Every structure is written in structure tokens, then in C-alpha cells.
Amino acid sequence: MTARTSTESARDIPEATVARLPVYLRALTTLSEAGTGTCSSEALAAAAGVNSAKLRKDLSYLGSYGTRGVGYDVDYLRYQIAREIGVTQDWPVVIVGIGNLGHALANYSGFRSRGFRTVALLDADPARHGEMVAGIEVQPFDDLESIVAEHGVAIGVIATPAVAAQAVADRMVACGITSILNFAAGVLSVPAGVDVRKVDLSVELQVLAYHEQRKAQGELA
């Protein structure tokens, strides 16, 4: 899934833990907004939907931020996780392919509130150019290079049809983007050092269908 080339820095956090840190972060934000000042690993684990031992081990990779007999300071731990993930700063993001899904993503407020700022919406179709979506103007895909250079964009989102995805990814990589979130079906091939994460709704539904079928078979027996 992720390719590592650069020299490993100080702490090496397991991939599975990295994927859970954002979940803890959200749970902590909810707790903080509810006015909770301190929480135990048990309580936080319940809020995040994981085993408490796993939570404690995950947090131990970041350091020793809890107090035995007491628990964790919600705001302090929240800051530490945010810093570790790197969302104390804002990451500029470009979205390519402003169709059905691209519109939804552009309108999604959860990005901005969680450390990401959409700096541009790009589409190859001239008919879409100039349209305003969530306060941002849709621009030609060919503006990619200048926008990435101007804002120092490192993260790109692909929401184009599958046939265009590889070409879009190539252009992104060529102009310096090193992390891609891909909604299009199929496999993207990128050079080492570029991270790609794929979201595939059909896969999710088909996994559900598999289990659903098994349940039905079990009832017959």
C-alpha cells in the first residue's frame, strides 16, 4: 500500500497504528467538545470502537502521555496525536474530476476542519470550467502544474473516470505530488516514494454481499 524510500526517522509507528490514530483523534475531539477533561484508555477505546489494550499500545508508540491511575488529558493527547499525524498545519489539496463525486468532496466540510484545505478543483471538460463549487471555481486540468507549484501541494485527489486515472496520476507525480487519494477503479502505478490510497465502494459492498450470502446459507442448514 505505502512505499517507504527515505531514511526512517526517529520513531517508527506501525502502519496499522497510523490508520487508527485519526480515529482516536476524532473520538478525542468529540470528548473535548462534550467538556471532558480526562479520560481512561477504557473510555477512549469504547468511543473509538477498539480494544483498550490495543489503544494503549498504539499510544505508547507516540510516547508516555498518560498518567497511571488517572488516564489521559483529552486536549493534551489530542494535540500530541494531531502533531504526530501532521495535521496541526494545513495541507493544501487539489481535487481532479469534478463530476458527481468531485462535487460531493468539494462540498464536504469535514476536510477543512481536519487539517486539509482544497486549493483547486480541476476538470478536463471545458463545459465545467468557471462553475463555482463550494466557493471555489472549477479550473482547467492543464492549470495543475502552476497551481501545485504556487501552493506547494503534496496531496492530490483523483475523482475522474477510471480510464483517465492513470494519466492524471502521472501528471500529478510529474509536477511533485507525492500522495494520492484515488476513487477511480483499477490499479495506479506510481514510482517508489509516492503513496497511493484507494477508496473503492464496489469492493466494500461486495465484501458485505459475501457475508450476507454466507448468512443466508447458514440459515438453510
Next chain:
Amino acid sequence: MTARTSTESARDIPEATVARLPVYLRALTTLSEAGTGTCSSEALAAAAGVNSAKLRKDLSYLGSYGTRGVGYDVDYLRYQIAREIGVTQDWPVVIVGIGNLGHALANYSGFRSRGFRTVALLDADPARHGEMVAGIEVQPFDDLESIVAEHGVAIGVIATPAVAAQAVADRMVACGITSILNFAAGVLSVPAGVDVRKVDLSVELQVLAYHEQRKAQGELA
């Protein structure tokens, strides 16, 4: 992630394999449409973006559908995987929460072509009722029970705000839905025997941000 209660039937396919079968299925469909009649595990693995040994082991859980020295018959293997997943039949699906994301999902043609049929779009907001999206009329959320009963729906999609998600899930479970695809943030609690899969875009982006930050740190050193 998934809860198993019913008695295990004949073959027990590892969860990791189940998650990859849909990927193989798509790769096979692409190959078939390109006119390929036979393919080796090496070729299919490349198309699916996985290791060929892993692919062969995955397929061996389904049975012995290949021919040594030759490879796999594309259409035959495709049918076998589709049957194993359970997408030779059509699964009726309801989508709840027809906002930004719900619109995109309703318009997504990839569902129908992969074994799923959207039978209803439901929303709690009366202002949305009667709107036509992708040829389907948006109906009141309170119609859930009658629609599920009428069509025998087993799979539900939640695309409401996070605060409403648990209540929607409860109603779904109460009227017989046993598989839920959840796009809302936060943890859903459901009884054993109900499968929930969560898609969380913020988590995906934050994982990318973490690696991005590490890359930047590595360059400084």
C-alpha cells in the same frame, strides 16, 4: 470489523482474501472485455496489483480452477469468483441521506453493473421528498420499513450526518437489514450478526498526511 455468529459453512475464506476477490473480479472483467481468453496468475496479479503467490493462494481457497502450465480461463474464473462473492444475483440496496454524497452514490453507475440495485433513496428532510435522482424518487425515511419488507433488502447505505447515523442504523437493524455501509464519522454499535463497513475519507487523508510529514522530515535530515 465483521461479526460472525451463524455456523460456519463449508469453506472458510480468510477475511483478507475476501477483500481482494472483488479486485480480482474487476481485473478479470477488464481482461475479458479486452478479449483475453486465458491468463496466468502472474498476468492477473499484475492487473490486480498484488503478488502472484498471494493471488494463487487466494484462488486456491475457492477450489482448483486453473490448469497447470496454462493458467486460468478468464470467463470461467470470473464466474466462479462472482458466485463465491454472491454477485451473480442482484442485491437490493437502500441509500439513506440524499445530500451531497447520497446524490453521488445514487448517480454512481458502478453499483448496478456490479451486482447491486438501488431500490430506494430515503431522506428525513421533507424538502427533498419527490426529487428525482438517477431516475429514482426520494422518499421519506419513514418508508424504510415497508420498502425493506417489500424488496427483501439486506444491505443499507448510510450517508447522513454523523449525529443521525446511529439512529438510522438502529432503524435499519430493527427492520431486518444485516449489512451496513457507513459513510458517517464515528462508531456504529450494532448487534452481533450485523456487519458494518465504514468508509472514512478523513482517515485516508490523514494517513497520507502522516507519511507526507515523514517524507518532509527525512529530507531535512
Next chain:
DNA sequence: TCCGTTTTGTTCTCCCGTTCACAAACTCCT
């Protein structure tokens, strides 16, 4: 028929992740 080539199916080993269990550390009450 026999041998070389190709490719599957499977075994074996290693590694990562999960979970249990407990000692260390902290608080609070007497």
C-alpha cells in the same frame, strides 16, 4: 513415448498485529 517448459497448488517460514496479563505508578482516603 519421452523430455523440456510452463504454470499451478501448496508447504514452510517469517513477520506483523492482536490480545492477555501484570508490574509499576499514581490518587485518594484514613
Next chain:
DNA sequence: AGGAGTTTGTGAACGGGAGAACAAAACGGA
């Protein structure tokens, strides 16, 4: 000050998945 109660941090056992390696099987040509 001391003991009871609570909760963290981590060592250790366990299970599952990934990948290398190879034997078994099929094919094709001589």
C-alpha cells in the same frame, strides 16, 4: 504515612497473513 483502589505501559503468547520456494501437473515438440 500507609494501604486500598485505579489505570497505564509493556512483556509475552498467540494467530493470521505475506512471500519464497518447490513439487505436481499439464502441454508441446521431437
